[in-house]
Amino acid sequence: MTPGIVATTVAKIANPEGPGCCAIILTIVSYLLIVATFPFSLCMCIKVVQEYERAVIFRLGRLLKGGAKGPGIFFVVPCIDSYRKVDLRTVSFDVPPQEVLSKDSVTVSVDAVVYYRVSNPMAAVCNISDFSHSTRLLAATTLRNVLGTKNLAEILSERESISHNMQSSLDEATDPWGVKVERVEIKDVRLPVQLQRAMAAEAEAAREARAKVIAAEGEQRASRALKEAAEVISESPAALQLRYLQTLSQISAEKNSTIIFPLPIDIINNIVSK
Template structure:
């Protein structure tokens, strides 16, 4: 009786172990690559899956987008400027079988190829292009990576340059260049203002030449503006001084004529 009970218990334990080994749960964001005696026999979709213990092996592959930082790379641009650039890449598995069979370690492979591609692409651009055309550089890197990783069942969805470190000497040179550019624009604006002012003053002088009373009115307005402040300054407009001079000359001529008569 006792041996039969022990045998039954052993059988139950073996059945439980085999059942546990044959049941697999594939998550919604995963796919399972099924190997049977070392050969790929299919892909298992999300849900409850059964395999043959010992004979089958189910390799789970995540289909979610993976964020992979690309460590800072020392790069020499086309105009021989040394910069340190880091980036970030986003990729996802689109073919679970290829990602398992075609390559041993997907993340390590993409990381290495992304570093070399980053150096190659940025090295074809000047420093100004690297700073101003980051979107085009990002797209070039993504296209190159996407072509290379297609055979691995991987799709690179996005690449972004994250940080660009410049040498201190280059930062100072760029600051001086920006300052000189601002000074140039300021001088150009001031010169344009002087040119416009000269044209307006010429128009005003032509108007006063055509209408002499306009000059008198302007002189009177200037006197009113000066008289607002409490001061002891006495201003005589130029036309008034010439009028006084002409009157003095007239009186002198009259006195001379009277003395001669």
């Protein structure tokens, strides 16, 4: 047995998952074709990816070592290499409106928007068949799960907290896929028409109640001020006369032809007593 065959046999035993004889033969033939058709083969061998893209290369079905290629020019071997481009830019999508039953048994329709990007191109290609579609489905499911633990008041007032919880849950679930969820925003919360009318009636009643309380407090303060003013005027009869003259001056300033002379209450009391 020749030394070359012995070396090949030993290598196969040491690494049973390595390329077989057929793979080696196909690789040699592919390189010979490249050399034979040079320089025309360069059109098939040289590929370019943009700054925001990466190329994951498979050689005979196996992931090529060295990680994703790019940006710029990279080299592939025809017939034995295949590659897939992955976009690293941030992608946004709308989560369809979800009918959610809140913690206090109120049905609401909520939609959101999710921003994500690919952080690990090799995991995004090898660990899941379609990371974009899977992320969309997971976002819709997570939205229902998170809102199901909140009551209506929390859904309406704590949108930022709900968005943060959704982002944390999605980011943890999509990390093995090589996907990074950057932001989640709750767009709109739609309530049933009957519930909207009930809430509007409740808010209107609350506003009317507050208005009545404010008016009553104003009247109470005004009555106290009038009482204090009456006590001050009663201490000096001249103060009442001065107030009377001031009132006549204000009436005459408006160019009115009618002048009102107030009748003292004491005179009326004397007439009634007689």
